[in-house]
Amino acid sequence: MTGPTDLPSLPDARLAGLLAEARELHPKTVELRRAIHRYPEEGLHLPETLAKIEAALEGLPLETTAGKGSTALTAVLRGGRPGPAVLLRADMDALPLHEETGLGFASTVPESMHACGHDAHVAMLVSAAHLLSAHAGELAGSVVFMFQPGEEGYHGARHMIHEGVLDAAGEQVERAFALHVYANLPSGVITTRPGPFLASADRFSVRVTGKGGHGSAPHQAIDPVPAAAAMVGALQTMITRRVSVFEPAVVSVARIAAGTTSNIIPEVAELEGTIRTLSERTRALVREELPKVCEAIGQAHGCRVLADVEPGYPVTVNDPAEAARVLALAGDALGEEHAEPMLDPLMSAEDFSYVLQRVPGAMAFLGACPPGTGPADAAAIHSNRVLFDEDALDHGVAMHAAFALDALR
Incomplete structure (x- = not known):
């Protein structure tokens, strides 16, 4: 799959190699996801979650900045050459639900659970930071990793914007990308659309x-x-x-x-x-x-x-060119069968909308339907029984890396 003529992508072989690199990171991705899942935290102050992220990023060539009014974390990876900045985002907070999944790593905190997959989002972005750090010399510009608390009604993205996440690399971010796992889509499939993606x-x-x-x-x-x-x-x-x-x-x-x-x-x-x-x-x-x-x-x-x-x-609105780029990159990095245009927006909401009000970018869903269950039958996000296929996380890691490498080639 290729993008529009004005959006050339990296060679297919190079993109396809990202998935193999993501799979090498799979054990660490899953380990971090499960560690965060066991100890969910809600709202804008997530000290244990932040500590786990900082430990997982230790040793990487990142410039990190802590949030002032929350436990947000911004990390900047400098490329081998100067250039623009691109932002990749993961939300971190949990929901006030009593978990009933039966997982061996289920929440140990009463009435609190990662029912929206934010634990997976964090784990994918941390592994993407590892993957992109190995390719830092190929980047003409900087990658801003946005680890955001308070998505579930606390306007965490807006707080981070006010504290300068979009200028963290020393210049305004030019493109932004976020993924959201979705249990009611086939595992590993990336889907998005131009224009309205989610509702206000x-x-x-x-x-x-x-x-x-x-x-x-x-x-x-x-x-x-x-x-x-x-x-x-x-x-x-x-x-x-x-x-x-x-x-x-x-x-x-x-x-x-x-x-x-x-x-x-x-x-x-x-x-x-x-x-x-x-x-x-x-x-x-x-x-x-x-x-x-x-x-x-x-x-x-x-x-x-x-x-x-x-x-x-507000309404989450994808830039048409960036949405097309995401689907093109998914086809090249994951295989055309894993890139699926999204016909209609959903009426759920997201505070990544604040970022997309200011920066051209796109949000996409990553299918993570658990094995042995059809997408239509899987428990949905915000259910206390929701399950996600952890093999799909490798696709998310590769997509984050592909978006940054393509934007900063």
């Missing part, structure tokens, strides 16, 4: 205040429950009537709460949910319309309404 994610909350009373006399109260229930349906109608059918948008009410017992009309009802869109224009429209709908319904029911939208991650 905003959180909304609505507090509906009426007047409490006895359940036998609702006419003497102002019941917030029917008002809140009407909002649930009206928000779906809002999407179909205010947003173009050609502009995807999702509004999901994920939590509704009111009352304490069966014979008391409560004073307050609450709604919480998520907004997902694939363009900033649609995102702005939904964020503007949602409070209007809820406030109007509340007024009709005689209730006071406080509707709030908390901004989350």
Whole structure:
């Protein structure tokens, strides 16, 4: 497979050799992944995870910088000749889940688990640093390795950007790449697409205040429950009537709460949910319309309404040329059967979107469906039963290396 005519790639034989080199690193890749998996940490402060990464990078010709407001780590590999900088990223944090995989290296921390594969992301990037260090003389420029905490809702990428990760090599990063393991894809397959790759994610909350009373006399109260229930349906109608059918948008009410017992009309009802869109224009429209709908319904029911939208991650948008480059490199480095164009974006979200707002680049999924299970039947990411094929990690290591070597050839 070759890329567009304006994006020449390295010779096929050289790229194909990267996978063999990645396989030589496989034992160390798996060892680090499992060590991190056993002791998951959440949020922006991951001291044990950071210590494991630093130990695994020891001895490599890297310039490292620790985060100021978090346990982020930035490492820079200088090439044999001057040139631009390219960034490779791995997120590090876990999720608040009780693991039920039955793995021999399952989490030892109660109610905490690497259910999104970030342990694999770290292990792949560390091995890519080893592989690329062996090829440093061939690089015309620098590689910035971005080990990022706080992806799961803590805006870790934004913190690292504010602290200078995009300028860590002494000049602005020109290209960026990230991989995310995915259990519902065939193992070893790389898939991505140009343009929107993942959705934005905003959180909304609505507090509906009426007047409490006895359940036998609702006419003497102002019941917030029917008002809140009407909002649930009206928000779906809002999407179909205010947003173009050609502009995807999702509004999901994920939590509704009111009352304490069966014979008391409560004073307050609450709604919480998520907004997902694939363009900033649609995102702005939904964020503007949602409070209007809820406030109007509340007024009709005689209730006071406080509707709030908390901004989350923006749309993850791949640069078309870089997405095409990733697929071309996957075909050359892993074999054409391991490069698969992604037809539709997913409505999940990622804070690598902050990097792609500033730097041309791409994010891709790495299939890691566990052996003996079909992709459609595998437990998905964020499940406490999710499993990943560790043989797929070699493909990820090779892809990181291929992206950097091609960008800095």
